[in-house]
Every structure is written in structure tokens, then in C-alpha cells.
Amino acid sequence: xxxxxxxxxxxxxxxxxxxxxxxxxxxxxxxxxxxxxxxxxxxxxxxxxxxxxxxxxxxxxxxxxxxxxxxxxxxxxxxxxxxxxxxxxxxxxxxxxxxxxxxxxxxxxxxxxxxxxxxxxxxxxxxxxxxxxxxxxxxxxxxxxxxxxxxxxxxxxxxxxxxxxxxxxxxxxxxxxxxxxxxxxxxxxxxxxxxxxxxxxxxxxxxxxxxxxxxxxxxxxxxxxxxxxxxxxxxxxxxxxxxxxxxxxxxxxxxxxxxxxxxxxxxxxxxxxxxxxxxxxxxxxxxxxxxxxxxxxxxxxxxxxxxxxxxxxxxxxxxxxxxxxxxxxxxxxxxxxxxxxxxxxxxxxxxxxxxxxxxxxxxxxxxxxxxxxxxxxxxxxxxxxxxxxxxxxxxxxxxxxxxxxxxxxxxxxxxxxxxxxxxxxxxxxxxxxxxxxxxxxxxxxxxxxxxxxxxxxxxxxxxxxxxxxxxx
Numbered sequence: 333x334x335x336x337x338x339x340x341x342x343x344x345x346x347x348x349x350x351x352x353x354x355x356x357x358x359x360x361x362x363x364x365x366x367x368x369x370x371x372x373x374x375x376x377x378x379x380x381x382x383x384x385x386x387x388x389x390x391x392x393x394x395x396x397x398x399x400x401x402x403x404x405x406x407x408x409x410x411x412x413x414x415x416x417x418x419x420x421x422x423x424x425x426x427x428x429x430x431x432x433x434x435x436x437x438x439x440x441x442x443x444x445x446x447x448x449x450x451x452x453x454x455x456x457x458x459x460x461x462x463x464x465x466x467x468x469x470x471x472x473x474x475x476x477x478x479x480x481x482x483x484x485x486x487x488x489x490x491x492x493x494x495x496x497x498x499x500x501x502x503x504x505x506x507x508x509x510x511x512x513x514x515x516x517x518x519x520x521x522x523x524x525x526x527x528x529x530x531x532x533x534x535x536x537x538x539x540x541x542x543x544x545x546x547x548x549x550x551x552x553x554x555x556x557x558x559x560x561x562x563x564x565x566x567x568x569x570x571x572x573x574x575x576x577x578x579x580x581x582x583x584x585x586x587x588x589x590x591x592x593x594x595x596x597x598x599x600x601x602x603x604x605x606x607x608x609x610x611x612x613x614x615x616x617x618x619x620x621x622x623x624x625x626x627x628x629x630x631x632x633x634x635x636x637x638x639x640x641x642x643x644x645x646x647x648x649x650x651x652x653x654x655x656x657x658x659x660x661x662x663x664x665x666x667x668x669x670x671x672x673x674x675x676x677x678x679x680x681x682x683x684x685x686x687x688x689x690x691x692x693x694x695x696x697x698x699x700x701x702x703x704x705x706x707x708x709x710x711x712x713x714x715x716x717x718x719x720x721x722x723x724x725x726x727x728x729x730x731x732x733x734x735x736x737x738x739x740x741x742x743x744x745x746x747x748x749x750x751x752x753x754x755x756x757x758x759x760x761x762x763x764x765x766x767x768x769x770x771x772x773x774x775x776x777x778x779x780x781x782x783x784x785x786x787x788x789x790x791x792x793x794x795x796x797x798x799x800x801x802x803x804x
Contacts, residue, residue, distance in 0.1 A: 343479040348512035353528040402446040410442040411729035440468035449553035489544035540708035659683030
């Protein structure tokens, strides 16, 4: 992780039964000073780009590549719900995850990972209930504190907000939720250097681990479009200037040589004076005709010339660089149209697939902690769950060439196990259940064949009378 987002203290300075408010105040102050970097990312996702603050520009066009990049990669990464596979029955666990809103939390986490490079979720017991709930919490107000060992073991997590004094007479307060391995604190911390005692009573959460989980987008916790912000700014500037040039081209100046369009002032039929030039220009616009008496008189529009083809080339170059360096392809590109083969599609999405694999690897680390917390809680309720053999499975939101897949399966049927082949079919969600249905259908087909052929008389046609005689 980037050093600026790493919060560490020596383990000996931390007592989970009595957290030091001064240490917490210093950590929160540090996080606030760094949160502007995170806030910039969310502003770009929301379309609040740098160009909007440029007071010298007439046109301020925002082309939101940041949102396009994040939405595309999130849909590809976690657009489909995460499934969990195990050799034993884990229905109790998967039901608990579903009730807790795991799918919604995964979607929110995926979006914040793409924007901030970090994501946090809070697992807690629902009020007046005995079931767990998963809630995504903003990286702008949350951080994890670790010890200074090489393992960087988690000590506690902090979720806070600033309570300001409108009068300005009292210092600001930090209202912080601090969770440790065993306890949860709701602390009121004054933003002053004076010593503050912790008088708040802790709450035992029984989760067995810190119930706030930190997810990383990659090793350095960098958002998907964060490094492309200068290119996005350049694209916005180019398109804004392009619109300005078009407007100036349309609003061309009419130059008249050798004569006057009209006198400065003229008198209308009612005897009122009016601007002669203005009146003449209005008539020119209405009638599209300009009469100029006098030898050598002429008129022409003075227009700015600009290289439209050069602007278009520069536009495409910047846009290509945005997608090239973010590794997120433009899905509206014409190369994605038509019935593209699976191999061709894989090559087009190779860059996004590579960064998604990194996302998946880091996200699984957080999911394993989520499973441990849920298993610990269910064990308290007498429901023993072994999570050692559980494997989280991610399914890419990728268009499939069904005809190509069906041909491959037909060619490999009988050479590769049915389970492996059926796992390649996009619309088969549960392979084991599908195999069970196939076996049942085969058994029914055999029974029908036996009923149809096995119970018929094994007698050649035309010998029925002979057989009847024998029976008599």
C-alpha cells in the first residue's frame, strides 16, 4: 500500500481496553490531511473536473472518462455475484451472507476500489436481531491501524466524522467508532493537544476479529483512473476549445469594402430615429441579400480557420492513451461489434483481465476475513462451519459466443468430463445440479426404452396364431 495511507503505531502503545484519545486524534488528523487525494478521485467520478474551475474559458466541457472506466471495470470484475464452492454443505453460511447483503456490499466495494483504490466494509449485528449485516463505509472517513512489525498485524479500525462548532468558540470534535478484536467504542475526541481520558464504556462485539475489513485495489491502492487524470483534463480542454472554435466560426464578421451598409442613424416611417447599421444587418439576415451600390464595393465574411482533421487526430490519440494506460478498453468501439470469436475477445480484453486478476487476488484476502467473521458468529449460535475448504468464485461479465461454445462442447463430448464441459456453458449456474438433472433424464429415458421394448412379445410378425396355439 502507498505509504501515505499506511497508519502504524507500536503494539506496546495500544491497549484495546483503554484506547488513547490523543493517539487517535493524531491519526484522524493525519487521515484528514490525506483525504483530499481520495476526494479528488470521487469528484472526477461525479464529473466535477478541473476544467469547471477555469474562469478564463467560455466553454467548459466535461467528458467523463473517469466514470466510464470505473463502471466498465466494476461490471467486468464483480458485476456477477461472488459464489462460494465447497466439498461440504455450506448452505447455512451462504444464506447468512445473502441475508447480510453480501452481494450489494461487494458491488459497493468494487466501485470504491475502482475510485479510491481502497474500500472498507463494516460487519455488525442488526438492531434487535441476531443476524449479521454488511455495510460499505467510505474510505474518506475510515482507516485501519496496524502495528510496526514486518507482518503489519491489524490493531484496530477507525470510522469517524467531524463535528464542527458553528460558533467557532469551541474546538472541533471527532466522533469516532473504534473497533478492536474484542471491543467497539463510540468516542468523542476533542481536537486539542490536551490529555483526554477515555470514559466511554466499550461494547463486546463477539466477532473474533476486527469487524471492519480493508480491501485494496492493488498493491499501491491506486484507483483505476487515478493516473489518467492529466489525460482526462487534456481531453476536456481540447473538446472545450473545439466548441469555442466552432462558435467563433459561426459568428463570423461581415466586412464591407467601398461603401457603407447604412447611415449611423436613420428615421423610420413614424419619424423615430434608430440604429441604421443594426437595422440593415437584421434585413440582411432575413432576406439573405445585400445590395451595394458603387464601383469596387464588395463584402465578405471574416472567419477563423482551424485544422479540423488535426484536432480529430489529437482527440483520438488522447482518448486511446486514456484507455491504453488504464487497460480499460472502450466498449463502444466498433471493433467490439458483431459476433466476435472468443479468442479475439480475450485478446481485446487482455489488459482489463490482467488488472482484474490482481483485483481478485486482493479481494479474496478480504473475503477470507469476512468468512472467518461469519463462521465465528455462527459458531456462537451452535452452527459449526468449516471454512478451510471454501473457495470464492468470480464470474466475469463477458459476452459469450454461444454457437462457438456449443461447437467446442460437441467436439469434446466424451473426451473430457461432463462436469468440466458444463462449467463452460454461461447459462449453467450450478454444474452439480445440472449433472444431477442429466442423470435423472437418462434414467427416465432408459425406463421408457425398457417399457417400450422389454415387455413386447419376442415373436416374429405373422406367427401370432402359432403362439396362441402353443399357449392353449
